[in-house]
Amino acid sequence: MKKWYAVIGDPISHSLSPFMHDYWFEKHGIDASYIPVHVEPKQLEQALHSMKLLGNSGFNITLPHKQAAIPLLNELDETARIMNAVNTVVAKNGRLKGFNTDGDGFVRSLLSYPVDKDGALLVIGAGGAARGISFALSRAGFSNITITNRTFRRAQELAEEIDSKAIVLTEAESNLSEFNTIVQTTSVGLTEEALPLSLTHLGSGSVVADIIYNPLETPFLKESKARGCLVLNGVGMFVNQGAIAFEKWTGIRPDTEGMIKLITEKLGGNHVN
Ligand code: NDP
Structure with a gap:
């Protein structure tokens, strides 16, 4: 049937x-x-x-x-x-x-990029998505996670739960060059041309992720790319969370790379790193 x-x-x-x-x-x-x-x-x-x-x-x-x-x-x-x-x-x-499946979807997407699990990783945001992602990163063996958020108390609470540390936004801004991987999970950039924090101190060579996928390139990713970072948007997370759901329903692991290209095209862009 x-x-x-x-x-x-x-x-x-x-x-x-x-x-x-x-x-x-x-x-x-x-x-x-x-x-x-x-x-x-x-x-x-x-x-x-x-x-x-x-x-x-x-x-x-x-x-x-x-x-x-x-x-x-x-x-x-x-x-x-x-x-x-x-x-x-x-x-x-x-x-x-x-x-x-959101957190594990993000981690699968991130792991297709050259990231160092022992390197310093910064999560920006402490909402629902940040929570799932932080737990999934921790479970996947990322050992050096720091969380920052506009409302510092929420960052502290989340950091405590996954046994990591929290810093205030201004400290994250001035120490940005120390992070090998930066994960932007706030809704900033979804509807307005804004950044969740200043990228003035961002070094080149970091892997920078934004989980927003529409727009494909938020101001945060645009500026990170201009500063020489390797960037990924939220399409990979969206496709991988769906793939994990598909696996639970059917037992089949579907192709995600081809789907990332198709979804990117549907959203009016080229598949870019
Ligand atoms: P929540 O409402 O739970 O959390 C929002 C987060 O954004 C909080 O950390 C909040 O900080 C921060 N924030 C909101 N406005 C501002 C602002 N003006 N300046 C600084 N920080 C701000 O949302 P979710 O975590 O559920 O979702 C966040 C984003 O993730 C959404 O854009 C959503 O589209 C995307 N997403 C993408 C998925 C994908 O598959 N790619 C899946 C799920 C979500 P504070 O605590 O201070 O309020």
């Missing part, structure tokens, strides 16, 4: 997940489809109930439901519990199990 998967969110029409998963289903000869479902916050409980009723096999959860869905699920994987957010659900035998 044909299987069906979905992504739920509000808004949802912009989502690139249906394109990505349908492409992989077709490529692997899997008789399944992936549907975007617009779910408003007040409809969430009913929507999840309907997923079970209608024989859904798995779905992604995007904004604004990543946290609100938690009490509505039957089971939670450790990644989702740590992040207190769910982006992937596996539906089996009438039960829904929540996962969070």
